Amino acid sequence: MRQHGYNIPANVFIKFKEAEGGFKTTLRNDVKGLLSLYEAAYLCTIEDYILDEALNFTKVHLKTMEKQMRTTLATRVLDALEMPLHRRMRRLEAKNYISIYQEDEGRINVVLELAKLDFHMLQSIHREEVRSISMWWKALGLAEKLTFSRDRVVECYVWPLGVYFEPHYSRARIYLTKVIALLSIMDDIYDSYGILEELQEFTEVIQRWDIEAVDQLEEVYKLHFLNLYNTFKEFENELADEGSSYRVDYLKESIKEISRAYFEEAKWRDEGYVPPLKEYLTVSLISSCYKALACASFVGMGAKATKEAFDWVTSFPRIIKSICSICRLMDDVVSTEAKEHYKLSSSTYDPPEQVGA
Structure with a gap:
């Protein structure tokens, strides 16, 4: 929501932390969740210490899980680690995502065709x-x-x-x-x-x-x-x-x-x-x-x-x-x-x- 100008407080991420202060170990196996948290961490402000911690946490675990991911998801993670997806040119990223989505077993073909038509x-x-x-x-x-x-x-x-x-x-x-x-x-x-x-x-x-x-x-x-x-x-x-x-x-x-x-x-x-x-x-x-x-x-x-x-x-x-x-x-x-x-x-x-x- 911060991408769209809403000043949402970072304390919404507290629920992902253990009582001792670290991030929950269950997050380590949720690649899509880690990727979303990683992207969100780049929208931090000076006082968002929890997002600084989130960035370090997600980077480490996304890199270690690279070999365990499906090819399409691995491609998306590697791209994000190189540069956060929301910082990329939207139309170029749309083209990249169409290629990734095309290989996704859970894709909706009508949506895929519509995306291709829109792009061209x-x-x-x-x-x-x-x-x-x-x-x-x-x-x-x-x-x-x-x-x-x-x-x-x-x-x-x-x-x-x-x-x-x-x-x-x-x-x-x-x-x-x-x-x-x-x-x-x-x-x-x-x-x-x-x-x-x-x-x-x-x-x-x-x-x-x-x-x-x-x-x-x-x-x-x-x-x-x-x-x-x-x-x-x-x-x-x-x-x-x-x-x-x-x-x-x-x-x-x-x-x-x-x-x-x-x-x-x-x-x-x-x-x-x-x-x-x-x-x-x-x-x-x-x-x-x-x-x-x-x-x-x-x-x-x-x-x-x-x-x-x-x-x-x-x-x-x-x-x-x-x-x-x-x-x-x-x-x-x-x-x-x-x-x-x-x-x-x-x-x-x-x-x-x-x-x-």
Whole structure:
């Protein structure tokens, strides 16, 4: 129930413990029960000591029982031990579970056929979206003209697919993919291509969001801003009939905020400046783009995405700030490991070297 936002107390699990404090020995032979308890343990909070104990208990016994399980159940347990099932992408997990359920002797064939039909029908919608996005990306010509940038539009689609896979969010997925793809190019421009003077002009044009100002830019910056501007204009035109074109204004402000953060990091890089952790996070939580992408994820949605929702997400609430912090630092750890593996030069910030990181 915690997965669905209900703050259920962890003391509901006390009934599974002996008077002496340990978990009941009878649980050790109940594989499905252990698996459910294992999954629940990953939804713990700081004070849920009983779930910390449950995690250790279930891990040990699920591993020891691996050879005693039926093949289908063993597969599910091994997958869960690698990564809790509720943390996986739901549609990919649905495909995996269909394969497992198909081998289950107690399966209900009608349910199995319905699951397969549902999966393939929805997959056909997703394929059409990828086709549409790929055609849009090819028409922009950014991959051919900006050879220094990453050509990863299909990869960009996977992120929205993990956010919302349902058929009625088709437009939202397409919008979000386009925003991610254009931000990826912007990141490469600031990180790998631009010199500081040109980046300053580029940043100023983005802040003004003025199509007439692009002539002062060098061709690479001009090309990117024109595509960004035109894509957002398309969003506005499509949303105008619903009276929700105002959503794009929120998105524009998020993009402006990112460009300012990117430029600040570019200055750090050129000056060889390593900021203190607090200063670094103030900028890098924005440059992580997750705040902007949270906003972008609302733009193509239906009536549920109200103006109040946009006011909330752009106010940088604690949950969004926490997401940005986690993802930013995870990215930095991976980047640091990559530098060590490939012997790359130092970046703006190196987490292991910062006290308190």
